Amino acid sequence: MKFQSIKHFSVGVGGILPSMKNPRNTFMNFLKKSGFSTDITAHTxxxxxxxxxxxxxxxxxxxxxxxxxxxxxxxxxxxxxxxx
Ligand SMILES: Cc1cc2nc3c(=O)[nH]c(=O)nc-3n(C[C@H](O)[C@H](O)[C@H](O)COP(=O)(O)OP(=O)(O)OC[C@H]3O[C@@H](n4cnc5c(N)ncnc54)[C@H](O)[C@@H]3O)c2cc1C
Known part of the structure; x- marks a missing residue:
């Protein structure tokens, strides 16, 4: 996917805490697979x-x-x- 014309996205992942072993890795993998940059500031x-x-x-x-x-x-x- 290409998102060149749009400059800002709000993207996230969510889950139940005990089943989210490494939410940051999950999030980064999701960004990569979806074609987003991983050069971002993430908040939890x-x-x-x-x-x-x-x-x-x-x-x-x-x-x-x-x-x-x-x-x-x-x-x-x-x-x-x-x-x-
Ligand atoms: C990023 C984000 C986005 C959200 N978006 C939405 C949304 O779109 N719609 C929605 O309905 N809900 C949303 N929520 C949830 C919503 O903000 C909370 O459910 C709601 O604010 C809870 O209200 P509260 O009064 O229980 O707690 P809070 O609003 O957290 O109020 C608690 C207050 O107590 C203060 N406090 C803490 N400890 C002490 C202490 N020891 N002494 C004195 N004061 C203290 C804190 O500073 C705070 O001001 C969102 C939450 C987050 C984090």
């Missing part, structure tokens, strides 16, 4: 998906938002859940 972000069976409150504490793990595990959206 954890999506703190906690699952629905976690305890998120006790007598004097309540966790909300990311701290409670209230994010969409696929898209990473968490703002709506944090507000709710």
């Amino acid at each position: 972000h954890l999506i703190p998906y906690g699952g629905y069976e976690r305890e998120v409150c006790s007598d004097r504490i309540i966790l909300v938002g990311d701290a409670a793990g209230f994010v969409d595990p696929f898209y990473g959206e968490g703002i709506k859940y944090a507000f709710r």
Whole structure:
């Protein structure tokens, strides 16, 4: 593939942490296979998906938002859940 006319892309890989042994290698291989340059600055972000069976409150504490793990595990959206 050739992408000469477009100057900026937002590209990423994602997965569940225990199964992502080396996300940087996975990402670089993905870039190479897809015809992108590997001369890039990469950023990583954890999506703190906690699952629905976690305890998120006790007598004097309540966790909300990311701290409670209230994010969409696929898209990473968490703002709506944090507000709710
Ligand atoms: C790159 C990226 C892109 C995202 N894009 C989207 C998107 O498009 N849509 C969407 O819905 N969600 C998105 N999210 C997720 C979303 O940002 C979070 O789910 C949401 O901000 C969670 O809100 P929160 O209030 O729980 O936590 P945060 O917004 O992380 O707020 C926690 C605050 O606590 C502060 N803090 C931490 N420790 C301390 C301390 N010891 N003392 C005092 N303050 C402290 C932090 O500085 C921070 O300001 C994205 C996340 C990332 C990383």
